[in-house]
Amino acid sequence: xxxxxLDLAVPFFLVLIGxxxxxxxxxxxxxxxxxxxxxxxxxxILFSLTGILVTIVSLWVYENFRIFCSLxxxxxxxxxxxxxxxxxxxxxxxxxxxxxxGWIFVFLAVDFVYYWFHRATHxxxxxxxCHVTHHSSEEFNLSVALRQSSFQRIFEYAFNLTIAFFxxxxxxxxxxxxxxxxxxxxxxxxxxxxxxxxxxILVTPSHHRVHHGRDPKYIxxxxxxxxxxxxxxxxxFAREEEEPIYGLTxxxxxxxxxYTNLHVYExxxxxxxxxxxxxxxxxxxxxxxxxxxxxxxxxxLPSPIDxxxxxxxxxVVSKERRIFGVIEFFFWTxxxxxxxxxxxxxxVPIWKLFPVVLYLIYGFHHTAKxxxxxxxxxxxxxxxxxxxxxxxxxxxFL
Numbered sequence: 001x002x003x004x005x006l007d008l009a010v011p012f013f014l015v016l017i018g019x020x021x022x023x024x025x026x027x028x029x030x031x032x033x034x035x036x037x038x039x040x041x042x043x044x045i046l047f048s049l050t051g052i053l054v055t056i057v058s059l060w061v062y063e064n065f066r067i068f069c070s071l072x073x074x075x076x077x078x079x080x081x082x083x084x085x086x087x088x089x090x091x092x093x094x095x096x097x098x099x100x101x102g103w104i105f106v107f108l109a110v111d112f113v114y115y116w117f118h119r120a121t122h123x124x125x126x127x128x129x130c131h132v133t134h135h136s137s138e139e140f141n142l143s144v145a146l147r148q149s150s151f152q153r154i155f156e157y158a159f160n161l162t163i164a165f166f167x168x169x170x171x172x173x174x175x176x177x178x179x180x181x182x183x184x185x186x187x188x189x190x191x192x193x194x195x196x197x198x199x200x201i202l203v204t205p206s207h208h209r210v211h212h213g214r215d216p217k218y219i220x221x222x223x224x225x226x227x228x229x230x231x232x233x234x235x236x237f238a239r240e241e242e243e244p245i246y247g248l249t250x251x252x253x254x255x256x257x258x259y260t261n262l263h264v265y266e267x268x269x270x271x272x273x274x275x276x277x278x279x280x281x282x283x284x285x286x287x288x289x290x291x292x293x294x295x296x297x298x299x300x301l302p303s304p305i306d307x308x309x310x311x312x313x314x315x316v317v318s319k320e321r322r323i324f325g326v327i328e329f330f331f332w333t334x335x336x337x338x339x340x341x342x343x344x345x346x347x348v349p350i351w352k353l354f355p356v357v358l359y360l361i362y363g364f365h366h367t368a369k370x371x372x373x374x375x376x377x378x379x380x381x382x383x384x385x386x387x388x389x390x391x392x393x394x395x396x397f398l
Contacts, residue, residue: 004174004178005174005175005178005179005182006178006181006182009178009182009185013142013145013146013185016142016185016186017141017142017143020032020141020142020189020191023191024141024191027191029190029191031139031140031141031189031190031191032139032141032143033139033312033314034322034326035255035314035315035325035371036137036138036139036255037139037141037143038255038325038326038329038367038371039137039147039255039256039257039260039368039371040137040143040144040146040147041143041146041329041333042255042257042329042332042364042367042368043133043146043147043148043257043260043261044146044147044148045332045333045336045360045364046150046257046258046261046360046361046364047146047148047149047150047152048336048340049150049336049339049340049357049360049361050150050151050357051150051153052340052343052344053350054153054154054157055153055157058153058154058157059157059170059174061157061161062157062160062161062164062170062173063164063169063170065161065164065165066164066165066167066168066169066170069164069165070164070165070166070167071165071166071167072167077167079167080102080105080106080166080167080168081096081098081099081101081102082099082102082103082106082168082169082172083096083099083102084096084099085097085099085100085102085103086100103172103176105166106163106168106172106173106176107176107179107226109162109163109166109168109176110160110163110173110176110177110180110225111180111224111225111226111227111230112230113159113160113162113163114156114159114177114180114224114225115223115224115225115230115231115234116159117155117156117159117160118131118223118224118225119220119223119234119236120159121152121155122220122223122289123220123288124285124286124287124288125264125268125284125285125286125287125288125289125291126268126285126286127155128264128289129151129264129265129268130149130151130152130154130155131149131152132149132248132260132263132264132289133147133148133149133150133152133257133260133261134147134148134149134152135212135247135248136247136248136251136252136260137246137247138245138246138247138251138312138313139246139312140188140189140190140209140212140244140246141188141189141190142185142186142188142189144188144212145184145185145187145188147260149261150261151261160173160177180225180226183203183225183226184203184208184225184226186205187203187204187205187207187208188205188208188212189205190205190209190243192204192205192206193205193206194206194240199228199239200228201227201228201229202226202227202228203222203224203225203226203227203228204228206239206240207222207224207228207231207239207240208222209240209243209244209246210222210238210239210240210244211223212244212246212247213244213245213246214244214245214246214247214248214249214302214305215244215245215302215304215305216302216303216304217238217241218238218244219249219302220236221236221237221238222236222237222238223236245305245307245310247312249290249300249302249303250300251313252313253313253372254313254368254372255368255371255372256365256368256369256372257364257365257368258361258364258365258368259368264289268284268285271284271292271293271296272284272285274295274296275293275295275296276293276295277293280293280295290302315371315372315373316373317370317371317373321370321373324370325367325370325371328363328366328367328370329364329367331363332360332363332364332367335356335360335363336360339353339356339357339360348395352394352395352398355390355391355394356391356394356395359387359388359390359391362383362384362387363384366380366384
């Protein structure tokens with residue numbers, strides 16, 4: 001399996017994170033915390049581990065949908081010209097304006113569909129559950145861009161079937177979608193101020209800081225991927241006035257990437273169990289986050305934040321715990337990278353990698369206990385040791 005353009009960008013992401021860490025340290029602007037950053041990177045690794053198979057299946061569905069259900073197949077609409085928009089030879093540079101128009105259409109379509117998917121994840125509860133992970137950090141820096149839900153791609157690719165309907169091949173879609181995701185990385189920073197006239201055209205760090213804010217006036221604003229004018233057209237735009245307070249209106253008091261992926265699903269399950277009618281059970285899934293049936297209580301609305309009293313979740317742990325937690329994190333990271341490499345190379349059967357992924361999920365969960373300052377005992381260490389034996393047996397002896 002070949003890597004995508006997004007895979008090629010990951011090393012540059014890590015370099016830029018390192019530069020931002022160094023600059024923030026030199027300038028005295030504290031925008032990173034070791035525990036939160038490990039949580040960001042752990043969540044991003046789990047996203048990669050669980051999402052790669054989802055991507056393969058989703059692209060297969062996408063391409064088959066395009067082949068059998070596109071405008072070209074159903075109504076004989078001409079194919080979108082997607083050849084090279086620029087060519088050069090001994091006569092000089094030549095522009096193919098048909099191909100250029102085709103690629104502009106693809107990029108606009110990907111950005112437009114992303115806007116509506118992103119907006120839906122903030123306005124529909126069961127979709128919010130697959131996106132909330134990205135907003136769970138109380139920091140805002142480049143590493144937060146990597147804090148992604150393990151389930152989001154399932155629903156995101158479903159939205160992108162609309163692009164397949166217009167006849168865009170999966171290769172062109174994946175390229176444009178990868179560019180969009182790469183663009184979104186750099187807007188996760190507090191160290192870049194407003195950018196003049198670009199604020200009127202593009203999603204900028206200022207616009208995206210608003211999007212991550214939990215202040216009532218900032219909630220559910222600025223959903224665009226690259227272009228900000230979708231928000232302007234459809235009434236979801238807000239300018240940054242003062243810097244936001246970042247995170248969720250109900251903060252998660254843990255650095256556990258497993259919990260941050262699942263806690264809204266758990267909450268929805270509890271609410272559905274308490275709802276008296278089937279209508280209310282369905283509405284819990286479809287209404288906005290915070291909506292409650294009358295028999296449970298009033299809906300939850302965001303309240304103003306007392307900035308003087310606001311404190312981030314930042315448990316104090318011993319130096320020994322910090323060292324042990326960092327060592328554990330690097331161990332799981334190396335094992336994860338090896339797993340992804342084996343998956344893409346095809347040298348190890350996929351079924352053998354599933355228990356490895358489950359073991360890694362538990363490993364990152366265990367590291368979070370250390371970051372949170374929670375108790376961990378012989379039982380958890382025993383599970384890690386027993387898991388290592390089982391995984392080794394599966395990989396090397398079956």
